[in-house]
Amino acid sequence: MxxxxxxxxxxxxxxxxxxxxxxxxxxxxxxxxxxxxxxxxxxxxxxxxxxxxxxxxxxxxxxxxxxxxxxxxxxxxxxxxxMTPAYRVTGEGDTELRGTTRFGGYFLGGNGAAHGGAIPLLFDELFGRLINGEGRPPARTAYLHVDFRAVVRLDRDLGFRVRRDRREGRKQYVRGEIRDGDSVCAEAEALFVELRPGQP
Structure with missing residues (x-):
């Protein structure tokens, strides 16, 4: 269209x-x-x-x-x-996104592994897409924490899942993970704060 x-x-x-x-x-x-x-x-x-x-x-x-x-x-x-590693959403709801992602050569950190900084970047993008969906008030990242569990290898199809954990007024807490098959590569949690009207 x-x-x-x-x-x-x-x-x-x-x-x-x-x-x-x-x-x-x-x-x-x-x-x-x-x-x-x-x-x-x-x-x-x-x-x-x-x-x-x-x-x-x-x-x-x-x-x-x-x-x-x-x-x-x-x-x-x-x-x-x-800007981020390529991703495609395959399942979407009000409180969850699921899909696949792939880190290409641009995101090489060394020895065939993705650069560590690209992983939080992807989580922030996915969390933001979930929180700032169409018709929702905009929110910004206030806190983002990532635990690296296993090497994220380049040029492999990986799975992701992010979900809203809870909401407290203007605060929204989210969690997510990236998997290579059954192996958890990274887990993340974040806090997003809904903007007030007119707030940049």
């Missing part, structure tokens, strides 16, 4: 979910390839020039914050963003 939202200065409707997801997947693939590449001077310079050109094309289509597609497309894998 094509969105009717048109960023400033654009004379046509914005990319539909499938097209935009293709752009995000291509971006993610580029980042994985960049992380694993050992380019020579000429290829690095050529690629940098081409990337600056594409950045200029995108800058001409910039929209206000509320118009942007990045990290705001609920119907797209990874919520339409390439």
């Amino acid at each position: 094509t969105e009717s939202l048109v960023p400033r200065g654009i004379g046509a409707t914005v990319a539909d979910d499938a097209t935009y997801e293709g752009l995000i997947e291509a971006t993610r693939g580029f980042l994985d390839a960049l992380a694993g590449a050992v380019p020579d001077d000429a290829s690095a310079a050529d690629l940098a020039a081409e990337l600056r050109g594409w950045a200029s094309v995108l800058a001409e289509r910039a929209g206000a914050e509320q118009e942007r597609l990045f990290a705001r497309r609920a119907g797209v894998a990874s919520h339409g963003q390439s």
Whole structure:
């Protein structure tokens, strides 16, 4: 379905979910390839020039914050963003999200394992998606704690589950885990606080 939202200065409707997801997947693939590449001077310079050109094309289509597609497309894998490891929600309810995730080469920490900092990043994204679902008041992360149980290996399909544990007024407590088969790789807990009207 094509969105009717048109960023400033654009004379046509914005990319539909499938097209935009293709752009995000291509971006993610580029980042994985960049992380694993050992380019020579000429290829690095050529690629940098081409990337600056594409950045200029995108800058001409910039929209206000509320118009942007990045990290705001609920119907797209990874919520339409390439910042975190790739993930896809396969089960969703008011208090829980379940799905699969995969850490690509861009997130290498060493010896075939994911960088430790990428794991809390993914949890924060998943918790935020659960808490800040459509029609809900926005909330921000106040606390996030991760316990690392086993190595998260790159280029493997992993499972995740996050759930709201309880709510106390404006405070929402959430828990989650990432699994590689039967092995728990990481567990997390967090506190999100609902924003007051007008609060940034």
